[in-house]
Each structure stands twice: as C-alpha cells, then as structure tokens.
Amino acid sequence: xxxxxxxxxxxxxxxxxxQVIRSFETRVERLFKxxxxxxxxxxxxxxxxxxxxVCDLLTxxxxxxxxxxxxxxxxAKGVNPAAMFAELYGRxxxxxxxxxxSMHVADFSVGMLGANGIVGGGFGIATGAxxxxxxxxxxxxxxxxxxxxxxxxxxxxxxxxxAGVHRIPVIFVCENNRYAQFTAASRTTAVDxxxxxxxxxxxxxxxxxxxELLSVLLSTDxxxxxxxxxxxxxxxxxxTYRFSGHYVGDAEEYRPKDEVTSSRDERDPIAIFVSYLTTxxxxxxxxxxxxxxxxxxxLDRAHSFAVESPxxxxxxxxxxxxxTGGPA
Amino acid sequence: MSAKKMSFxxxxxxxxxxxxxxxxxxxxxGQDISWGGNxxxxxxxxxxxxxxxxxxMPISESLIVALSVGASVAGLRIVASxxxxxxxxxxxxxxxxQAAKFRYMFGGQVSVPIVLRASDGIRGSxxxxxxxxxxxxxxxxxxxxxxAPSNGNDAKGLLRSAIADPDPVIYFEHKKITGQRxxxxxxxxxxxxxxxxxxxxxxxxxxVSYSNMLNHALTAARIIADEDGSSVEVIDLRSIVPLDxxxxxxxxxxxxxxxxxxxxxxxxxxxxxVMAQIYETLPHRQDLRVFRMGSKTAPIPFSPQxxxxxxxxxSDLVFEIRRILAE
Numbered sequence: 134x135x136x137x138x139x140x141x142x143x144x145x146x147x148x149x150x151x152q153v154i155r156s157f158e159t160r161v162e163r164l165f166k167x168x169x170x171x172x173x174x175x176x177x178x179x180x181x182x183x184x185x186x187v188c189d190l191l192t193x194x195x196x197x198x199x200x201x202x203x204x205x206x207x208x209a210k211g212v213n214p215a216a217m218f219a220e221l222y223g224r225x226x227x228x229x230x231x232x233x234x235s236m237h238v239a240d241f242s243v244g245m246l247g248a249n250g251i252v253g254g255g256f257g258i259a260t261g262a263x264x265x266x267x268x269x270x271x272x273x274x275x276x277x278x279x280x281x282x283x284x285x286x287x288x289x290x291x292x293x294x295x296a297g298v299h300r301i302p303v304i305f306v307c308e309n310n311r312y313a314q315f316t317a318a319s320r321t322t323a324v325d326x327x328x329x330x331x332x333x334x335x336x337x338x339x340x341x342x343x344x345e346l347l348s349v350l351l352s353t354d355x356x357x358x359x360x361x362x363x364x365x366x367x368x369x370x371x372x373t374y375r376f377s378g379h380y381v382g383d384a385e386e387y388r389p390k391d392e393v394t395s396s397r398d399e400r401d402p403i404a405i406f407v408s409y410l411t412t413x414x415x416x417x418x419x420x421x422x423x424x425x426x427x428x429x430x431x432l433d434r435a436h437s438f439a440v441e442s443p444x445x446x447x448x449x450x451x452x453x454x455x456x457t458g459g460p461a
Numbered sequence: 462m463s464a465k466k467m468s469f470x471x472x473x474x475x476x477x478x479x480x481x482x483x484x485x486x487x488x489x490x491g492q493d494i495s496w497g498g499n500x501x502x503x504x505x506x507x508x509x510x511x512x513x514x515x516x517x518m519p520i521s522e523s524l525i526v527a528l529s530v531g532a533s534v535a536g537l538r539i540v541a542s543x544x545x546x547x548x549x550x551x552x553x554x555x556x557x558x559q560a561a562k563f564r565y566m567f568g569g570q571v572s573v574p575i576v577l578r579a580s581d582g583i584r585g586s587x588x589x590x591x592x593x594x595x596x597x598x599x600x601x602x603x604x605x606x607x608x609a610p611s612n613g614n615d616a617k618g619l620l621r622s623a624i625a626d627p628d629p630v631i632y633f634e635h636k637k638i639t640g641q642r643x644x645x646x647x648x649x650x651x652x653x654x655x656x657x658x659x660x661x662x663x664x665x666x667x668x669v670s671y672s673n674m675l676n677h678a679l680t681a682a683r684i685i686a687d688e689d690g691s692s693v694e695v696i697d698l699r700s701i702v703p704l705d706x707x708x709x710x711x712x713x714x715x716x717x718x719x720x721x722x723x724x725x726x727x728x729x730x731x732x733x734x735v736m737a738q739i740y741e742t743l744p745h746r747q748d749l750r751v752f753r754m755g756s757k758t759a760p761i762p763f764s765p766q767x768x769x770x771x772x773x774x775x776s777d778l779v780f781e782i783r784r785i786l787a788e
Contacts, residue, residue: 231568258530455606
C-alpha cells in the first residue's frame with residue numbers, strides 16, 4: 134500500500150496543522166483555568182489526527198459540521214486561529230463576531246457549517262448539505278464529525294437512513310473517544326463497534342485507529358472517493374481519546390488515571406506521526422522542532438490579535454436575529 | 462383584478478408553482494408529498510417538478526428540519542411539509558436550536574431560507590394529538606417568523622412571501638379551512654409578512670384574531686351588528702411574528718376596547734403577548750380595556766360536546782363581545 138503522505142511538504146503541512154490544534158487547545162485550557170475566557174470550553178487535545186486527516190482531503194467547497202469539541206475541526210478546515218481566539222474571548226473580530234463562542238465556531242466561507250452545542254445536531258445538517266450538493270450536481274462532499282455519545286440520538290439513525298436511501302455524498306466521522314460526557318460507551322451503547330450500525334442503513338461502515346493519521350487518511354480517502362463518485366455515504370468509526378476531561382475543569386472521576394496517562398504517553402497522535410516522519414526520513418528532528426516553534430509564534434500573534442480586539446458594541450446585541458424585518 | 466374560486470389548499474399550490482417556476486433552487490420535502498400531503502395541498506407538484514424537487518421523506522421529523530437547515534445554507538430554499546403541527550414537536554430541537562439560531566449564533570454569516578408548513582387547529586374530533594395550535598410556543602423563540610392566514614387569498618400571498626423570505630418561516634394552515642373554497646386573486650402576488658389587515662371597520666370594539674378564529678370573529682361581528690347595532694372592528698393579524706402592533710394599537714386607540722381571540726390555549730398564549738403590547742404601545746390610555754379568549758387549559762378532547770366546551774366558537778365570541786360592551 135502506498136503512503137498517503139505525498140512528500141515532505143505534505144508531511145510538514147499535516148504536522149503543522151496538528152500542532153496548531155494542540156497548541157491552540159493547550160493555550161485555551163490554560164487561559165480558561167486562569168479565568169481569562171468567559172463561559173466554558175471543551176478541549177480536543179489528543180484527537181488531532183481525526184480532524185486533520187479528514188480535512189486534509191477536503192476542498193474549501195466541501196462542508197463539515199462539527200461538535201461542542203470543535204476547535205480542531207475548524208482549524209483543520211481552514212478557519213483562522215486568530216479569529217477563533219477572538220471568538221473565544223467574545224470579541225467583535227471573532228469568527229462569529231463574538232455571538233457564538235467556543236461551541237459555535239463557524240466559518241461558512243471555508244465550508245465550516247458550525248460547531249454545534251447540541252449532541253447529534255450536525256447529522257441532519259450535514260445530510261442536508263449533502264442533499265443540496267447532489268441536487269446541484271456538484272462533486273463536493275459533506276462530512277459530519279460527531280462523538281460516540283451521539284450515536285444513540287435519533288438524528289444519527291434518521292440521517293444514516295436518509296443517506297442510505299438517497300446515496301448522498303456524506304461521510305459520518307465518529308470520533309470515538311469512548312466516553313459520552315462522563316459515561317463510558319460500554320454502559321450506554323449496545324454494540325461495541327458502532328460501524329456495524331451502518332449495515333442497517335445501507336451505508337458502508339469501517340472502523341479504524343483515529344490516532345493514526347495515516348489510517349485516517351487512507352480510510353477517509355476511500356470514503357470520499359465513494360461519495361464523490363455517487364456511491365453514497367460512509368460511516369467511519371475512528372477510535373481516539375481526549376487528553377482532558379469532557380470540559381476543561383472536569384474532575385474526571387470516571388476515567389482511570391492510568392488510562393489517561395497511557396493515552397498521553399503511548400497513543401498521542403502527534404507523537405505517533407512524528408515517529409513515522411523521522412523513521413521514514415520525511416522530516417528531521419530539527420525540521421520538526423522548527424515547525425513547532427513557528428506554530429508557537431503564529432499562535433502568539435493570533436492570541437495577541439484577540440486580546441487587542443474590541444468587544445462588540447452592546448447597541449448591536451439585537452442585530453441580525455432576522456435577515457430582514459423581525460420585531461425591534 | 463380578477464379572482465377565481467378555489468380552496469385554501471389550491472391557493473397555496475398556486476403560490477408554490479409561481480415560486481418553483483421562478484427559482485429552481487426551491488425544493489419541497491415532506492411525508493407523503495408526492496401523494497399530495499395529508500390535505501392535498503401539494504397535489505400535482507410531483508408531476509410538474511419531478512421527484513428530485515418534490516421529495517418524499519421518511520417519518521423523521523428532526524431530519525426533515527435539520528436537512529432543510531443544512532440544504533439551505535448550502536444554497537437551496539426548502540419548503541418542508543411537517544404534516545400536522547404536533548409532529549413539528551419531534552423536530553423542536555432542530556427548529557429552536559438550529560433553524561432559529563443559526564443566523565445570529567454564527568454572527569450573521571448565513572440566512573436560513575426555509576418554510577415549515579404545518580396543519581394546525583381544530584377540525585372536529587381529531588383528538589388531543591391532532592388538534593393543537595402551537596404558535597404561542599414558537600413565538601417565544603427569536604429567529605423564526607410565523608404566519609397564520611385565515612383565507613385562501615392571504616394563504617397564497619403569504620406563502621409566496623414566506624418562500625421568498627431569507628429567514629425560517631413557520632406557516633400554519635388551519636385544517637378546517639384548507640378545503641374551504643373562496644375567491645382568490647389570479648396571477649402572482651405577495652402579501653407581505655408582518656402586515657395585519659383591518660377586515661371590517663367598526664367603532665365600538667376591536668377583535669384581533671388570525672387563522673380560522675378570524676372567520677368566527679367576522680361572523681360574531683355580523684351578529685353583533687345585526688342584533689345589537691354595535692359596530693365591531695375586526696383585524697386579521699395574518700403574521701404572528703413579526704407582529705403588526707401598530708395597526709392593532711391604532712384600532713385599540715379608536716375603539717378603546719379590544720378582544721384578542723385565538724384557538725390556541727389562553728394560558729401562556731399569544732393573546733397575552735398582544736394584550737401586553739397594546740398596553741405598552743398606548744401607556745397613556747387609562748381607559749383602555751383589553752381581553753383575551755382562547756381554548757381552556759386542557760388537551761383538546763375528542764367528544765364533540767367536550768371539544769366545544771374547551772374551544773371557543775362564534776357563540777362564545779358573541780357572548781364575550783356583549784359582556785365587554787355592557788361594562
């Protein structure tokens with residue numbers, strides 16, 4: 134099997150994206166704990182390979198829908214981290230002008246149809262976007278990111294069924310981090326491997342290690358080819374793990390400590406990819422070090438942009454509820 | 462302009478055809494849609510536009526709404542038949558958390574041009590789960606517009622506006638009048654959203670209503686005129702959101718007495734909102750008297766005798782108007 138990594142420049146791009154997400158989330162966790170960010174946040178640190186691997190194969194006119202743990206998807210799809218930081222600070226320069234916040238990051242100009250604070254909220258939206266793509270005879274695809282906690286929502290079943298009936302170009306990507314908020318999947322989900330559910334809806338299902346970027350790239354590539362050629366939808370069950378709790382500040386009484394530690398030490402998707410790159414000679418240790426420094430520099434600037442940005446003018450709080458008209 | 466006699470449902474069909482002929486990005490989705498829908502309002506669309514634009518949906522209400530949202534932000538305009546209004550409750554999450562909030566929550570990046578058509582109201586012994594009017598529930602949610610026409614002409618013009626509107630619109634079509642035939646203007650026209658209509662002028666009392674209760678109000682006003690010689694002004698709101706409070710307040714200011722009447726429940730209902738806005742708009746009119754009438758607080762019963770004990774009709778309106786005028 135040929136490697137899905139085309140060359141060093143491709144490798145550099147992928148590693149850089151993963152590290153931007155890791156650094157963004159690390160900063161967000163720290164800033165939140167220090168009380169700088171309003172609201173609350175969910176970190177996707179540890180799940181970078183799913184976001185980056187899937188989105189690497191998408192074009193700006195392809196769509197994604199995301200979840201409450203959506204910073205990584207947004208960055209991977211091409212949303213500007215500076216505008217994301219500004220959004221998390223609730224600033225006017227935020228990607229949603231400070232109206233959305235962490236759980237509602239969206240940038241329609243790059244096909245990012247929104248992080249969604251409702252678990253399972255993205256299924257039907259991605260399905261609808263794929264329905265539109267088919268109707269418009271475009272070759273684009275729609276990807277729905279969701280967690281294992283969403284597979285028992287009615288919207289999962291309703292959307293997979295429709296996708297199966299209409300063979301629309303949608304790819305359902307389960308970032309299976311094994312916990313629905315605080316509850317282990319084994320306590321709430323009747324099947325161990327949720328990919329088997331695809332068969333019930335006439336959809337192709339596949340299970341893979343979502344911490345292995347190469348596996349993500351290979352499986353997603355197959356699913357996208359199938360979608361773009363009119364063969365219909367795929368359900369990808371990607372096992373991964375979140376380094377932090379459900380939200381930042383979660384006491385995490387439900388996860389064994391050694392499970393978390395071993396995940397960080399042994400199954401870190403960035404470390405796995407770095408090891409591959411150096412073994413294959415695609416990037417040297419020093420090149421990788423440089424990439425990481427560049428990322429820190431970029432995110433320093435992104436963060437400065439956010440904190441120096443003005444908050445929204447309170448007199449605009451009611452603007453844009455409706456496109457036209459509506460009560461004053 | 463010339464008019465043609467047709468049913469309310471046929472009038473909506475004409476609006477759909479004008480819209481769909483003009484804009485190929487309009488797609489209609491819903492259960493049984495290729496068979497015409499539960500009340501025949503979609504009959505013939507499948508023959509004219511084919512199964513790609515008139516799409517039979519599984520009985521998956523949340524999908525119907527979420528798909529509409531997703532397709533609309535990807536460039537389509539969706540008209541979704543929700544069948545009975547009670548079934549929209551299966552998609553409440555998608556209506557309230559997605560459709561209504563998408564534009565604002567995402568900083569105004571997108572609009573969500575969808576129309577959710579739902580058959581509501583009392584048709585007679587349809588039972589508790591097929592007899593509701595839920596506009597009061599939806600008007601509490603910022604981001605959606607709501608219309609409830611009382612006749613075929615408005616049904617046609619309002620639907621044309623609703624489909625052209627960039628925001629999500631819930632379009633309530635009352636089951637009792639969907640098949641009712643009346644003259645409807647020929648050709649293509651719109652009735653703007655958010656504009657009430659003074660249907661009959663009067664000076665002693667104002668009735669504010671919409672949907673089929675408006676028709677009861679007109680009958681009650683005629684009875685009062687014929688039997689008591691009093692003159693009742695009747696206003697058809699037509700749109701619930703945006704609410705044309707100015708037309709209402711102007712009339713209230715003139716008559717000094719207002720009865721807000723609807724078929725939906727009084728408790729926490731839309732009538733209370735209209736009452737409050739009348740008082741807020743006319744704070745200096747200490748003499749103003751505003752009342753409301755709607756269904757009593759019970760699930761709508763099946764037995765015809767019980768149903769009419771819960772849901773107000775013409776005689777209840779006449780009784781209430783006389784009581785207010787006698788104050």
